[in-house]
Amino acid sequence: MSAPERIPPRSVTTAELLARGELTVRGQIRDASNAVLHCSVSHDGQEVLCVYKPVRGERPLWDFPDGTLAQREVAAYEVSEATGWGLVPPTVLRDGPYGEGMCQLWIEGVPGSELLALVDAEEPEPGWKAIGLAEVGEGRTALLVHADDERLRRLAVLDAVINNADRKGGHLLPAEDGRLYGIDHGVTFNTENKLRTLLWGWAGEPLTGEAVDVLKGLKETLGPSGALARRLAVLITAAELDATRARVDALLDSGKHPEPSGEWPAIPWPPV
Numbered sequence: 001m002s003a004p005e006r007i008p009p010r011s012v013t014t015a016e017l018l019a020r021g022e023l024t025v026r027g028q029i030r031d032a033s034n035a036v037l038h039c040s041v042s043h044d045g046q047e048v049l050c051v052y053k054p055v056r057g058e059r060p061l062w063d064f065p066d067g068t069l070a071q072r073e074v075a076a077y078e079v080s081e082a083t084g085w086g087l088v089p090p091t092v093l094r095d096g097p098y099g100e101g102m103c104q105l106w107i108e109g110v111p112g113s114e115l116l117a118l119v120d121a122e123e124p125e126p127g128w129k130a131i132g133l134a135e136v137g138e139g140r141t142a143l144l145v146h147a148d149d150e151r152l153r154r155l156a157v158l159d160a161v162i163n164n165a166d167r168k169g170g171h172l173l174p175a176e177d178g179r180l181y182g183i184d185h186g187v188t189f190n191t192e193n194k195l196r197t198l199l200w201g202w203a204g205e206p207l208t209g210e211a212v213d214v215l216k217g218l219k220e221t222l223g224p225s226g227a228l229a230r231r232l233a234v235l236i237t238a239a240e241l242d243a244t245r246a247r248v249d250a251l252l253d254s255g256k257h258p259e260p261s262g263e264w265p266a267i268p269w270p271p272v
Helices: 014-020 069-083 150-162 209-221 227-233 238-254
Strands: 022-028 037-043 046-054 091-096 099-105 116-119 128-137 140-147 172-174 180-182
Touching: 014 037, 014 046, 014 091, 014 099, 022 046, 046 069, 069 091, 069 099, 069 150, 069 209, 069 227, 116 128, 150 180, 150 209, 150 238, 209 227, 209 238, 227 238
Parallel strands: none
Antiparallel strands: 022 037, 037 046, 046 099, 091 099, 116 140, 128 140, 172 180
């Protein structure tokens, strides 16, 4: 009798690996405002690098409840996955060496990918969108611009849905495979309008047909019995979930990218 065929172990998804694997701290990212640990996570012969942000390392904020930033990061990933755009790296909530926290796949950004620039001009060149004027020293100003890139435009729509209060240039990570990822989504899903971003280049312009279709899909899955609504209900409050639904409705009603409200600084500081 021949030996039975060996069935290889099931390959886990990246999210499953992040959630179930053994988390090993390798170092700390020092320039972050909250505790950010560079780690590896391994399970059943698979290993990836990741970022681990323990809840106990979160600094209190005046406009967000204490100890909720990790959940908001996971909620942003869930919304990103529901769009089908995959703009946020796989992110889970799990226990770790310093308690519960957010664990996210490490993305090595590709240097030299031009997404932002300062130009000495009044209008952007073709292929670029104007953000606004920025002081560059000695009383001089320059025009801050971002690339007219469909990946950024999708991210601008996602930020409007999750009410991202901190879309800086350093939070944009172009990967080697050509994909673009957005990171650092701890200050999102506030019930008040706090959209603060560098991606204002499409403000007031009509949404793409693709974006409208995605928003219609979000509206359905955010309904009371929708799969995304169930996942978000354990990560953000009921009021924040209702506000997310309202933002999707507002985008569909207007059919346009949002414009700065004037009630809140439109551009994060520092911008990068």
